[in-house]
Amino acid sequence: MRQLSGMDAAFLSLETSNSTGHVGSISILDPSGMSEPFDLAHLTAMLEGRLGKIPMFRRRLKDVPLGLDHPFWVDDVDFDLEFHIREVGLPAPGSQKQLTDQVCRLHARPLDRKRPLWEVYLISGLEHGKIAVYMKVHHAMIDGASGVELLNVLIDLSPNPEFKDDPIPFRPRKEPSARALLAKGAIGLASRPVDALRIAGTLVRVAPTLGKAVTPFAQLLRRRRNSGDGEIIQTANNRPPETPFNGQISAHRRLGISHAALSDVRKVKSTFGTSVNDVVLAISAGALRRWLDQRGALPAEPLITMIPVSVRDESQRSSMGNKVSAMFTPLPTNISDPVKRLLACNQTTQAAKSAQAAIPPGLVDGVTNFAPPLLMARAARVAFETGLIYRLYPSNLVISNVPGPDVQAYMGGAKLEAIYPVSVILDGQGLNITVQGYRGQLNFGLLADREMVPDVDRLAAYLIDELDLLIAAADKKIAADTTHKSTPRKKSATA
């Protein structure tokens, strides 16, 4: 029986009538090569056969009496798989807009705290015979499960996965009594020294109401993290300017998705000597600039973005936890020229890198192992934490870049065409841009508050428009360089 950490419990406490504590993803599948239909029974059989490998999927929260301590995870003796796996269709024609409308309604709903904290939706009726699988998993849970376990449940690298019968039959352990939980000793406040971390964990929960007073405890919280995980790289010293998406959020969401070829992004990156991350930041800055300008809401100074970055090094690759830290950096929304904007992004991230000895590698570049859900959760976790204390370390939005495999993957025998992330927004931070790399493609998922950014699909499209501008600039530069290079060669040839 595992107890939630203070931070896990804080994720639960963060949920309000407006904000939810889960992350999601949309997988787009092509079932055309399958011999059997990809229906609810198929997805259920697949998940059922794999549940034994992921015990957290059959555990639910058990509160300690009177809330005297953090909750525990206990086996759900009434586990009901049908509750967790659902189906829904898209009306004709099954457009991308209809898909994102459907998903953001599902994403806006909190998970039921009385059951294991995950749901999977099979969404049929997508254009061109495609189907989608939307999955949502609570942070507090995903943190307990390893990313590898979670992946084994849904994604394969083979088109003919085995749906074995549950190798470990589910024999739920009886739910502990209230007395047993109290006796667990975790709350023996009278008999042992006060646990500073637990107190700190509690303070995280009440931090938003405490404001400035929480500073020393926030420092305490930061101090307890070591090995770079969760550390904050501060490259922006200014407070973020005001924008329409930095206020109290509503209970409703908008989701925008778009995608770009990684080869295009790489062409831009190589031509201008930047990184893939820099290109992502530059097109985000360009899209935001365009959107804000149209509303007459473009601040004179740059926006400030929080960027979760991986600090995992080779020696940690096989260890379970991902190492994630956060970078707070200015986003050059004040620069109108796309190329100048890209170079400014590069300068900023260079500065951030030199500010820390352990250089955070670009999240797409050079990361080959495949663990998007966990990484995404970690990234969002940092967002949560910093959202909590955003008065101390504020940013206008989160831009997160999650790596993925270059090889073709499958889900339940269907070709996985793309995975779009559906992340988290918070009071004060009503916009999140997360990028998921997969099979030579960058898939953008933009989650926003419904009222703050009603046209987030437009913002998603602007990202691609901005990339097109950079591709054109790169082509021009390549042509110029070739002319420039060939001219001397010609000269030497004629010499």
Added chain:
Amino acid sequence: MRQLSGMDAAFLSLETSNSTGHVGSISILDPSGMSEPFDLAHLTAMLEGRLGKIPMFRRRLKDVPLGLDHPFWVDDVDFDLEFHIREVGLPAPGSQKQLTDQVCRLHARPLDRKRPLWEVYLISGLEHGKIAVYMKVHHAMIDGASGVELLNVLIDLSPNPEFKDDPIPFRPRKEPSARALLAKGAIGLASRPVDALRIAGTLVRVAPTLGKAVTPFAQLLRRRRNSGDGEIIQTANNRPPETPFNGQISAHRRLGISHAALSDVRKVKSTFGTSVNDVVLAISAGALRRWLDQRGALPAEPLITMIPVSVRDESQRSSMGNKVSAMFTPLPTNISDPVKRLLACNQTTQAAKSAQAAIPPGLVDGVTNFAPPLLMARAARVAFETGLIYRLYPSNLVISNVPGPDVQAYMGGAKLEAIYPVSVILDGQGLNITVQGYRGQLNFGLLADREMVPDVDRLAAYLIDELDLLIAAADKKIAADTTHKSTPRKKSATA
């Protein structure tokens, strides 16, 4: 600016994390005769053109500061029609089970208190080219709107309805200030005598925690109702027996639907000299008996059901409010023979009728005007009230019979084939059977707690099985009577 009554406000206060305060309906439509597609744009255009006729659809709640008084209805200056009209599809094959699964997930979700309290879902992909429209409306709102207004929005008696542009352009009145609400005088507690009704209204909200102590106030509440509306006809003096569906409900629902030909029901009714209501009660008792018996949970004594009944008389027909009272009556689940069960139902309702001078007419028989949503809301309202005080007037379930027109109706130009009610369940009363009459058909909608009655669709099917038994018994009796009658005639012929 209209203020909510104490009872309206009580409906809002009744909503918990497990129970919701709205009623719903599923309309099954056949769009095959239409010249244009019945899509989201079509439904939106229809509703948009009619919103002016139903002001409540653009009003939202406005709380009085510090909760000092009941909320007010104010124009929603940010009214966003797109939020209220949504679409979703059913995956293939679009079965009835897939429809009810989808609807009960939608029905389990509370309405957003910050917006006008209604939602409409266009559900496509139903078998045989049909579509469904699911509508949910909060009680607190439906009570303010007249049933006629509400009907005009969605249902027509002509296949070519006019979708006129909103005849009354929406010019929302500015939201009143907190000061204005306080100045409204409604909370001048110090300056005027304490309002007994308001105090009673407040007590209704806390009644479940007060238990027995609330009795005198419950009496006060009942005393304030006159003209039969809301009065309770008590024909059962026993406490209801224990059944699996009388406990604390969860946040999740199951929905079962089935339908029967009114001609079949009438044949049974006429053959055995009972009413349509009696037949509905008898088949409900039979289905419940069967379901409980299978679980080894059939009580020796009859269940007790609450039946909302209309007490409207001819002089009130043109007045707006429907007159609804409630009958608490034993349901002969202890009788195994279907015909004896039917006759027992008849005796019980006869007893109830003689217990009250104003005889409650059968809700299907003789009621010709068409106001199902309002009637349904009223019925559920009585269920709410009595649910609140169910320790005083307890019942095992609600069985409600709602009238409808005999003529063909239309929605947005599509043929209306059936309307299934989706009602309300409460703590202590986790099952509701509501019957909606329409065009020679009885449509049953059974709403249950997901965990208490996971197979509510089976219960819905048992209703029809039980009706079949009664039809067979009626045929047998008719045949016997004919033989009996013809024998003497033959005799007299030979005499």
